[in-house]
Amino acid sequence: MTTFLFFLPFLLVYTVFAVYAERKVSAFIQDRLGPMEAGYYGIAQTVADLLKLLQKEDIVPAAADRKLFLAAPIVIFTVVFAGFAVLPLTSGYAGSTAEVGVFYLLAIISLDVIGILMAGWGSNSKYALFGALRAVAQIISYEIPLGLSILCVVMISQTLDLQEISFQQGIWIHDKPTYPGLLQENYLFGLKALGIETTHIGGILTWNIFRMPLFFIAFIIFFIASLAECNRAPFDLPEAESELIGGFHTEYSGFRWALIMLSEYGMMLLVSFLGAILFLGSWNTPLPNMGVVKLAEWTSGSPGSVAGHLWGGFWLISKALILVLVQMWIRWTYPRLRVDQLMALCWKYLIPASLILLLLSGVWRLLMI
Amino acid sequence: MNTYWLNIKYAVSSLYTGLKLSFRHILEANESRKPIGMADTTYFQQQTGIVTLQYPHQSIAVPDNGRYRLHNEIDDCIVCDKCAKICPVNCIEIEPIRAVEEIGKTSDGTSKRIYAAKFDIDMGKCCFCGLCTTVCPTECLTMTKAYDFSEYDVADHNYAFAEMTPLEILEKKQKLEVFAREKEAKAAALKANAPKEDTPGAGIPKPSFKPKLNVRPVAKPLNIEEKPADDAKAMALEIMRKKNDAANRSAQAKPVFRPLIKSTETPPSIDQEEKKEEKDPVPAPSKPIFRPRPMMKKPKDEGEAEK
Numbered sequence: 001m002t003t004f005l006f007f008l009p010f011l012l013v014y015t016v017f018a019v020y021a022e023r024k025v026s027a028f029i030q031d032r033l034g035p036m037e038a039g040y041y042g043i044a045q046t047v048a049d050l051l052k053l054l055q056k057e058d059i060v061p062a063a064a065d066r067k068l069f070l071a072a073p074i075v076i077f078t079v080v081f082a083g084f085a086v087l088p089l090t091s092g093y094a095g096s097t098a099e100v101g102v103f104y105l106l107a108i109i110s111l112d113v114i115g116i117l118m119a120g121w122g123s124n125s126k127y128a129l130f131g132a133l134r135a136v137a138q139i140i141s142y143e144i145p146l147g148l149s150i151l152c153v154v155m156i157s158q159t160l161d162l163q164e165i166s167f168q169q170g171i172w173i174h175d176k177p178t179y180p181g182l183l184q185e186n187y188l189f190g191l192k193a194l195g196i197e198t199t200h201i202g203g204i205l206t207w208n209i210f211r212m213p214l215f216f217i218a219f220i221i222f223f224i225a226s227l228a229e230c231n232r233a234p235f236d237l238p239e240a241e242s243e244l245i246g247g248f249h250t251e252y253s254g255f256r257w258a259l260i261m262l263s264e265y266g267m268m269l270l271v272s273f274l275g276a277i278l279f280l281g282s283w284n285t286p287l288p289n290m291g292v293v294k295l296a297e298w299t300s301g302s303p304g305s306v307a308g309h310l311w312g313g314f315w316l317i318s319k320a321l322i323l324v325l326v327q328m329w330i331r332w333t334y335p336r337l338r339v340d341q342l343m344a345l346c347w348k349y350l351i352p353a354s355l356i357l358l359l360l361s362g363v364w365r366l367l368m369i
Numbered sequence: 370m371n372t373y374w375l376n377i378k379y380a381v382s383s384l385y386t387g388l389k390l391s392f393r394h395i396l397e398a399n400e401s402r403k404p405i406g407m408a409d410t411t412y413f414q415q416q417t418g419i420v421t422l423q424y425p426h427q428s429i430a431v432p433d434n435g436r437y438r439l440h441n442e443i444d445d446c447i448v449c450d451k452c453a454k455i456c457p458v459n460c461i462e463i464e465p466i467r468a469v470e471e472i473g474k475t476s477d478g479t480s481k482r483i484y485a486a487k488f489d490i491d492m493g494k495c496c497f498c499g500l501c502t503t504v505c506p507t508e509c510l511t512m513t514k515a516y517d518f519s520e521y522d523v524a525d526h527n528y529a530f531a532e533m534t535p536l537e538i539l540e541k542k543q544k545l546e547v548f549a550r551e552k553e554a555k556a557a558a559l560k561a562n563a564p565k566e567d568t569p570g571a572g573i574p575k576p577s578f579k580p581k582l583n584v585r586p587v588a589k590p591l592n593i594e595e596k597p598a599d600d601a602k603a604m605a606l607e608i609m610r611k612k613n614d615a616a617n618r619s620a621q622a623k624p625v626f627r628p629l630i631k632s633t634e635t636p637p638s639i640d641q642e643e644k645k646e647e648k649d650p651v652p653a654p655s656k657p658i659f660r661p662r663p664m665m666k667k668p669k670d671e672g673e674a675e676k
Contacts, residue, residue, distance in 0.1 A: 028398035029391045033421040333391040334384070349377065 003095060007084040015265040018324060019046045025325065026332040056254035061124065064251065068122030073252065073259040076115030080263040083108045083270045086162055090283050090312030091172060091303035094163035101162040102154060105274060106147055109229060112267070113139045116238065119260070120248035131247025134339065135238035138228055141346045142235075146225035148354035149218045152361040153278045156190070156212050156368070158182055162277055169211070170284030171202030171296050175303045189213055190368045202296035203288025207281035212364050218357050219279040221350050223323075226271035228346070230264065233331035240336060272323035273316070280319050283312035404429050431514040436499045438515040439490050441530040445475040445509035448483040452501035452510050460494035461501060462487060464531075466541045469548045475507045485531045486538045492518065493526030 020035070020043065027034030035042030060069055086101035088094040098104055113136050120132020157165045159182065167173055173184065188196040190211040198205045209215045228235040231247075239247035246252075249260045276282060287295035300315070301307025337345065400418040404427045405411065422429065431437065453461040464487035471480045502510050520526055533541075 025395070028395045028419070031394060031398070031418070031420050033401075033419055033423070036423060329388065329391060329395075333387045348373075 002093065003081075003085045006089065007087075008081070011081070011084070011262070011266050011269065014269060014321075015262050016046045016050065018265050018268070019049070019261075021325065022328050022331075025328045029329075029332045050258065053258045054255055058254045058256060059251075061251050063124045065122040065124060068118045069251070070256075072115050072119035072122055073249075073256040073263070075118060076112060077259050077263040077266070079108055079111040079115055080266040080270060084266075084273075087270075087273050088163040088166050088277065088282065089316060090309045091166070091175070091300075092305070092309055092312070097163060098161070100160045102150060102160045102165075102278075105162075106143075106150065109267075109270070110139070110143055112229075112263075115263075116248050119252070123248070123251040125251050127244045127246070127250045128248050131238045131240070131244045131250065134240075135231060135248055137339075138231070138235060138237060138342060141343060142225045142228035142350075145221050145346060145350035145354045146229060148351070148358055149222040149225065150274075150278060152212075152215065152218045152354070152357050153208055155358070155361045156208065156215075156365055158365075162282075165208075166277055166282030166284070169207050169281045170300070171200060171206070171289070172284075172300075172303050173199060173206075186211065187368070190364060192368060198288075201288045201290075202284065204281065204286045205288050207279070207284070207286075209279045209281075211368075212361060214357060214360055214364070215279055217353065218361075219275065221354050221357070222275055222279065223326075224345075224350060226275060227327060227330065228342070230267040230271055230327075232268065232327055234334040234337050235342060236331075236336055237339060237342060242336075268324050268327055269320060272320040272327070275323055276316060276319035280323075281315075283316040285311065285315055406430055406432065408432060431516065435514055435516075436497045436512045438492060438513050438518055439495065439501070439528070440511055440513045441488055441490065442509040442511075443485060443488060443530045443532055445477070445507050446485060446488065446530075447475060447479055447481050447507055447509075448485045448488070449506060451504040451506065455500045455504045457498060457500065458494050458496050460491045460496075462489040462491070464488075466538065467545055468541065469544055475509065477507055479507050484533060484538075484541050486533055486541075488530040489527055490530065491527045493523055 023045070024034045024042075026032075035045035038044040038048045060066055083105055085096045086098045086104050095101075116135045116139075117132050120128045120130075120135070123129070153165065154160060157168055159165060164182070167175065168182075168186070173186065185197055185199045186206045188194050188198050188205065188210075204210060209219055227233075231238045237247075238244075239249070241247075244250065249257060252260060283300075285296050285299040287299050289296040300311040301309070397417045398419055402415040402418045402420055403411075404422050405415075406429045448463060448465045450463055450465065453459075453463050463485060466484040466486050468482050468484055471482055472484065473481045475481060497512070499512055502508075502512055505511075518526075
């Protein structure tokens, strides 16, 4: 229920500003100004675009498979939106508190493929079909490095509960929901042998990316795979507008097209949230306690308190939005990959690397206890 | 195996370079290049920053020799028609009315003797060559710096510079007519009077030619304008006539062959027979060529009947 109350409006507002940000980021990278006319500095451009989209005719091609065609955008959006259900937002609010949150998230993200295939196949258009086929091949392939890099985190954290993973990465490690056999202390780089306990220092030092330094590579693999999962450039082959017009959503117009766009930006946000939760300390502050200067405690309230909610929400959402910005930065920097390059990158580089990382994570875990 | 690691190394370094490059542009985006033209000495010193020129709000200054929308200062125009004649695309349309006397002076002291009933420039046709401005003797026709004059209706591309009202035009035309009639009457009177007054022919032509000389400079532009136009028309007409003749000939040629077809099936009429004999010295080879035609018709009819 809280997902509906918070994430649905948040997603809508975020999409409006993300589209605006995307256009501005691309403009600045290309030495342009971007939208400038609607509202101050073009701020109302996306709102105007949305109003236009909602007024447009909902066209269903005569040769399309009507049922599939009409249902596909709803399936895509539902799937993406369902992913938000298990995301913890603050230390006191953990979404649906599913103990298998990570597993659920991976499963629900993969369902996206069905919606895309429905859209592409149902359109009965060669462009849409090509786009859908590429999307399916791409998403299924990149599920493997994505899953393996997430598995590394699960191995270190010893849990599939996203809120539990969040608690482990900060100073509130003792306030977490208790499962037997989990760590109660954090050490620098996760190595107990070093003897430097960071449990009460917190901050960036207890983030997963610091608890296990090799997670930097795992995070990059996760990030690359997540880009491919949301069909973002440089992995936007399914929508390649220069070759396939719009890819799987070529035939869509009006509100249904807006829905597909909404779920695309929703997917970006979802994987950014997931990346922030798994690797970048979730809702924990990046500032560590240093002696009497208790920055970590000052910048994060105790779990359950109002301050805890506000700080937690602030840190997690800013981390996720920064990751979204990085996605945009990458999109407007790199050219699109060729199909064979896409598959080579996945199967020859990312999967072997993530397999090795998985092995190393297991070894690291042994050093942590 | 070696290329594998080299690939990774190259990919990482090139991706890093790319990200650095685009990030530098994001940082540089906090300043915009100034809207200055190439003529400015500092133009090439602006290497970074946003290049967008927000056109309706900003614009680059037009150089002094820019050739954009035409403007005619009608008060200075002597309606000499040179611009209309030099125009390669015929976008200037002038309707002159000769005045009976000098009607004023332009700002450079040239006397005006012709009214401009119509001075239209169709900027939709204009090719912006600027020839009209160079031939203009009083420099009343100039190219301005205005380049943003798009319109919703193509007819709005026509700019009318003449300021005369229809009533004025009518008035001036009537005046000219009256003047011409009077002159004719005078000339007739002179002719009629001449044999009565004097028998020697030396004295008569002189006074009769003199008024003509006075009128001529006024009338000249008119004559010059009309003559070539007439010549051109005549030429065009002749060409058209020739073409038509050719067309007619070919058109005639066709019906000549048609009777042939019919003649194979139905008894030809006398007229057709005659024509055939007249213009077809070699009917033999044409027969097999044209035979298929009636054949073509038949299946068509059958097809229609089936339908």
